[in-house]
Amino acid sequence: MYKYFNDPLKYADFIDKPCEKCGSEKNCLDTIYFDYRSDEIESVCMDCLDKGKALMKIPNYIYQRICDEVKRYFENESEDEIKRKIDIIIGDLQRTPPILWI
Numbered sequence: 001m002y003k004y005f006n007d008p009l010k011y012a013d014f015i016d017k018p019c020e021k022c023g024s025e026k027n028c029l030d031t032i033y034f035d036y037r038s039d040e041i042e043s044v045c046m047d048c049l050d051k052g053k054a055l056m057k058i059p060n061y062i063y064q065r066i067c068d069e070v071k072r073y074f075e076n077e078s079e080d081e082i083k084r085k086i087d088i089i090i091g092d093l094q095r096t097p098p099i100l101w102i
């Protein structure tokens, strides 16, 4: 589920406030750790994050670095294919950010 961590439940900081997307009280994360919030919500559970109901907003500088790297690494691919690869990477980061962000 999380590419960089095998056990996010062990290391993530959870809060008591129910998820503002689904009402669940299980594995809720304080969105204060989401530096760039897509919504003005204070709590989101890991299920909603996984399902894409809440997304991390990827900072522009990270988005740009990913674009630059994909374009450089796949320089012979079509623009559509490069865009598809970028969308996959950004989508992964929005739904299952590295645990240090949560």
Ligand SMILES: [Zn+2]
Residues within 6 Å of the ligand: 019, 020, 021, 022, 023, 024, 044, 045, 046, 047, 048, 049
């Ligand atoms: Zn939820």
